[in-house]
Amino acid sequence: MPARPDFLTNSMIIGAHPDDEMLWFNAIVGKVDKVVIVFRDFWAAPRLGPARAAAMAALPLRDVTCLNVAEPGTYGCADWQNPVLTDYGMRLGPEETRREVTRLAKRALGKVSPLSPVTSPERVAQTYRDNFTRICDALAPMLTPDMNVFTHNPWGEYGHEDHVQIFRALDHLRRRIGFTLWMSNYCTERSLPLAMRYLRSDPAPYVRLPTDKALAEAIADVYRAHDCWTWTDDWAWFDDECYIEAPRGEAGGNQNRLMPLNFFSGETAPRKPLPLKTSSALILSALAGAALAELW
Template sequence: MGASPGTARGDGRRAALVVAHPDDEVLWFSSLLRDVDLVLFCFEEVRSRPEWTEGRRRALADYPLPGVDSLRLTESEVFNGADWRRPECTEQGLAVTRNDDSFPAFSEAVYRANFERLRRGLGERLAQGFTRVYTHNPWGEYGHEEHVQVYRAVKAVQPALGFELWVDNYCSNKSHELMLRYVNGFHSDYATAATDPGLGEQLERLYRRYGCWTWFDDYVWFTHECFQRDRDVARGEPVAGHFFPLNYLRVEAPWDREPVPRWRRVAGQLRRYLPAPVPAR
C-alpha cells in the first residue's frame, strides 16, 4: 500500500493525532498512540456532566503516554442532534436540532462557535512542524456530530499548514448514510495497522477510575484498523474509486427505538441532571 500508519522516527517527520474527546484516541486510533508525537484533545468540559469534566482533567493529568495536550473547549452537547437518516452538512459540521434525547446543555450556537475556536486552536498547535495529522473521519465514526466538526476544522487548517491528512475507518449503522457520500473518489492509498488492546484496556481503566469512560462496558477492540489519506477529488477525475475496509459497529440509532411515552421522556431528562455513579476502583 506504500503508506505507514505511524511516523518514522529519525526522518524529521512529525505526526499528530487530533480527537474530539478523551477516550476517542484509544477507541479509534489505538494502533497509533505509541508512535505519534502529539495527541491533541479538543473538548473537556461538559456542563451538564461536571463529573466528566473533572474526571477528564484528572485522567489527562495522569496520562501514561507523553506528548498529550488539550484545547480545553466546552462541548456543545449536540450529540444525536443531527438527522442521521438524511444528514445535512454545514461548514461547522452538521445541521443539528434539539430533540427528546438532547443533553440538557444542548446548544446549536455553541456548536457553531466551537468551529472557529477549533480552527484557531488547531491552527496554533499544528503549526509546530507536523507533516502528518490523523483525525476523525468525515462521518464521525459511529455518528457523533462533534467528531464530524473536528474533522472539518482540521481540514480547514490543512491548506495553510500543508500536512498530510489521514482519517480512520470506523463506521456504524447510524453513520452509514453519511459515509456513503464519501465513497466516490477514494483511492487505495490506505494503511492497515494492528490495534493495541493492551493499551486500550489500560486507558479504559484510567478513564473508569476517574468516572469519564463513555463507551460500552463490554467493548472488544478490533484486531486491526485502517487509515485513509484524505484528499480532495480533482475536477475531471473518475467518480469511482477504491475504498478502504471498514470497522463496522452496531449502535442504537434514534430510529431503532420504540416511541416513548411523554412522561418517561421527561423522567429521562431529569435523570440527566443526576451525577453518574463512579465505578469502584
C-alpha cells in the first residue's frame, strides 16, 4: 500500500457550499482527514438548508462538518471583467441592489422561512461583509500550524464571490496561525481576469493527482437524492487535478505562470438557477410592505 503523501497529513478541505468539496477537490476528498462546509441555509430557497443538512449527513466521507453560515446570495454580483478585491471578499456592483430588491420582495411575500436566521434585516452586501468575520471566528479554533488546508483558489474557480471570500478568510487565518494553505486548479473565462493577477515568475511546485470519478459520482448522487444538487447534471469530471500552495498576494506580469489549469466554459456549466427571481408585478406589490417591514 503506497505511503500517504505528506501534504495530506493532518489535512482538511474547507468548501463554501455543499458539493464544492467534490467539484474542486475530487482527487483528495476521500483522502483528507476532515471536510468542512461553510454555508447551509439560503434565504431564496427555504427548503434548501434542511435538504443540504440531510445530504451532508449521508455523504460517504469520514468526517464532515458544516459551519451553518447563512449563504448571502452574492453569485453574479461582482464585476468580473474588472474585479475589485476587498478585505472581506469582493466589491459587489449594481446586481447586488437588484438582488436586495428580490430579497425584500420575497420576505414581504412570506417566501423566506420566518424561523431561519437568513431572514435578518441585513441586506445582501452587509451579510456578505459580516460573513467574513463569522467564517474566520468559526474556523480559527479548528486550525493549527501543522495542518494542510485545502480551499478555493483566489479567483473562485468559475468566479463565485463566496468562494473568493472563503479563500480570503483562510489567507487571513494563514497569516495569523501559520498552516499550509493549498488550492486546486479550476478556472473559467469569467474568472480569468482575476486569476491572471496571481501568476508568478517563480511559482511553487505543484502536485498532480488522478481524480476519483467513482467517489465523485457517489457524492453527487447523494445530493441529487436529497434534491440539493446545484451543479449541472452533465458535468464531465476532469482526469486529474493539480494542487499548489496558495500564493500570498497578487503578482501578475509578463511571462509569468502558476500551474496547469482545469479550464472549462463557465457560462455553459453554471450552478442550477435557484429561486432568485420574482416577477415585476409581485415586486412592485411587495416593496411598500417590505420597506415598512425594514423600519420595524
